[in-house]
Amino acid sequence: IHASGILYPRPSESRETLTLDGIWKFAIANRTEQNKGFKDKWYAAPLHHNVEVIDMPVPSSYNDITQDANIRDHIGWAWYQRDFFLPKSWKSQQVSIRFGSVNYYAVVWINGVEVTNHSGGYLPFEVKITEHLKFGHLNWITVAVNNTLTPWTIPQGKIVYHNDSQRYPAGYYEQQYNFDFFNFAGIHRPVILSATPKTYIDDITINTTSVTDSLGVIFYSVELGGSKIAAYSVIAEIYDAQHRLVAQAKGLKGEISINNPNLWWPRGMNESVGYLYTLKIQLWNDAKNVEGDIYRLPFGVRFIEWNSTGVYINGKSVYFKGFGRHEDAILRGRGLDLVTLTKDYNLMRWIEANSFRTSHYPYSEELMDLADQQGFLVIDEVPAVGLDNFDDELLEAHMQTLKELVQRDKNRPAVVMWSIGNEPQSQKQVSAHYFDTIVKLVHRxxxxxxxxxxxxxxxSQDVAAQFLDVICINRYFGWYSDTGHSELITYQMIKEVTAWHEKHLKPVVVTEYGAGALAGLHTDPPVVWTEDYQVVLMEQNFKAFDQLREMGYLIGEMIWNFADFATPQEYFxxxxxMKGVFTRERQPKFAAHFLRRRYAQLT
Ligand code: GCB
Incomplete structure (x- = not known):
């Protein structure tokens, strides 16, 4: 299955990048005139000629930037625009524009011409725009963004119009969805222009074939794009972390051997953590004897195996101690925020976690880079949250997000498992065929x-687990069920995990358990919503986890959630x-200290 490459734009001897991040002009389309921007061609002229504009930072969610509830709760089209100049040296190059992620549907115009559209947030898309650019003149880029979720988008949602005239004389629209995190929208990740030679490296795939103490064998393959591909040959070189050349090969694909390889290890399993080599791919024009495109890809040498009781990295069994998380920051919403991102890694290291799940969507590439470097194990999830119908159109959209996710993250050592979704209605018979199809696709x-x-x-009701390699479950004993009865948790959790394992003979990870706690609220005896109850609930779960680990098939525990995060308005x-171990400001609750003590002891 060949998709075109989506390599992160990295400057090199042959490649340049230019960021379009910054302040853009912005306007939302009126609910009652949603298509006005298209009818009046807002993309064909400066936005302020057509509509009142405000300033909007990119990357960021637009929801929390203003004082306007209409912008926070907007449903439908929002418009972004800015101008830019290009360096003259780019004239002979192939120029592309790449969006790290736009939630959820985007249409892009360059100088008034539509160049691409993309649906599904959280994943990058890129398009070549060379022929639409002006050199020596101002260029305009316009992006129309639509955050509407339907039963056929990933994730799903539906728009409800409340029109009971007795209760709402004016009526109102609501975007409903099957998840509890706020539906942040906008241009969430960097917008990058990049120039490459006309014959360029389009994609690289790298895999560890086999490892012994003295030899690591790497398989690589390269896809080329653009014109005159046949004129070029490929040189592959591997550099170690000290930038020393350690191995090389020629050709579009093949195997390369590294002597005495430094393996990529996750945190806590070896002194050497997150060791990365660099694969340098270089094109060479033999006839002209000149070098062509160059791209450098970091990668790790490591292999994964799994069976009915475990997942193994480099032959050693893994126990996941980590978090369910969100990309969620004050004011920025889901927009890339390097400060929060870096702080979060420092907190995860402080607490001695070794892993996280990208609940409930793919996280930024900038974030994933640090997971590779710092040796965090990642369960990489697509935005298929709470799926509740399973028709072909949804299946199509779901498969597309998985293709894009695998394409983006296939070379990352930190990614050790693909998660095809969270909490679907997997008791429905129709979901069996649906998930069978999805799992087969991902295996392919x-x-x-x-x-x-x-x-x-x-x-007993689920019909999806039979297709999986590893079973992940979310269970809120003592919170959503038997609220306040912490004394039941240990028994219930042991019974639960055992039932899944016995039915399927597969390893199990508890990917969510937890309690809401308002920082600073205390009672004794503990009651729900206090920091005290959060800790008691954890303690009772830990007892279960310890026993289950001894039984041999629990391979991880991930508390919900790393930090408090924004939700839609709900009376509860x-x-x-508020299930964060840290507050939304990233300060520890009592639970953080308690969890730290446990994670420090778990190996
Ligand atoms: C869940 C969901 C998660 C929610 C959590 C909760 O099961 O997977 O997205 O945030 O419960 O706190 O309700």
Missing amino acids: LDSSRPVTLVLNKPS RPTGC
């Missing part, structure tokens, strides 16, 4: 990593989901 896209799906239906959520 990448056979080197196990596939999971995060489940929350009773094991005081501005957010």
Whole structure:
């Protein structure tokens, strides 16, 4: 299955990049005149000629930037625009524009011409725009963004019009969806222009074939794009972390051997953590004897195996101690924020976690780079949250997000499992065929990593787990069920995990458990919503986890959630989901210290 490459734009001797991040002009389309921007061609002229504009930072969600509730709660089209100049030296190059992610549907115009559109947030898309650019003149880029979710988008949602005239004389629209995190929207990740030679490296795939103490064998393959491909040959070189050349090969694909390889290890399993080599791919024009495009890709030498009781990295069994998380920051929403991102890694290291799940969507490439470097294990999830119907159109959209995710993250050592979704209605018979199809696709896209799906239906009713390599479950004993009865948790969790394992003979990860706690709220005896109850609930779960680990098939625990995060307005959520071990400001609750003590002891 060949998709075109989506390599992160990295400057090199042959490549330049230019960021379009910064302040853009912005306007939302009126609910009652949603198509006005298209009818009046807002993309064909400066936006302020057509509509009142405000300033909007990119990358960021637009929701929390202003004082206007209409912008925070906007449903439908929002318009972004800015101008830029290009260096003259780019005239002879192939120029592309790449968006790290736009939630959820985007249409892009360059100088008034539509150049691409993309649906599905959280994943990058790129398009070649050379022929639409002006050199020596101002260029305009316009992006129309639509955050509407339907039963056929990933994730799903539906628009409801409340029109009971007795209660709402004016009526109102609501975007409903099956998840609890705020539906942030906008241009969420960097917008990057890049120039490459006309014959360029389009994609690289790298895999560890085999490893012994003295030899690591790497398989690589390269896809070329553009004109006159036949004129070029490929040189592959591997450099170690000290930039020393350690191995090389020629050709579009092949195997390269590294002597005494430094393996990529996750945190806590070896002194050497997150060791990365660099694969340098270089094109060479033999006839003219000149060098062509150059791209450098960091990669790790490591292999994954799995069976009915475990997942193994480089032959050693893994125990996931980590978090369910969100990309969620004050004011920025889901926009890339390097400060929060870096702080979060420091907190995860402080607490001695070794892993996280990208609940409930793919996280930024900037974030994933640090997971590779710092040796965090990542369960990489697509935005298929709470799926509740399973028709062909949805299947199509779901498969597309998985193709794009695997394409983006296939070379990352940190990614050790693909998660095809979270908490679907997997008790429905129709979901069996649906998930069978999805798992087969992912195995075809990448056979080197196990596939999971995060489940929350009773094991007796679920029909999806049979297709998975690893079973992930979310269970809120003592919180959503038997609220306040912490004394039941240990028994219930042991019974639960055992039931899943016995039914399927597969390893199990508890990917969510937890309690909401308002920082600073205390009672004794503990009651729900206090920091005290959060800790008691953890303690009771830990007892279960310890026993289950001894039984041999629990391979991880991930608390929900790393930090408090924004939700839609609900009477049972005081501005957010408060199950964070850290507050939204990234300060520790009592639970953080408690968890740290446990994670430090777990190996
Ligand atoms: C879940 C969901 C997660 C929610 C959590 C909760 O099961 O997977 O997205 O935030 O419960 O706190 O309700």
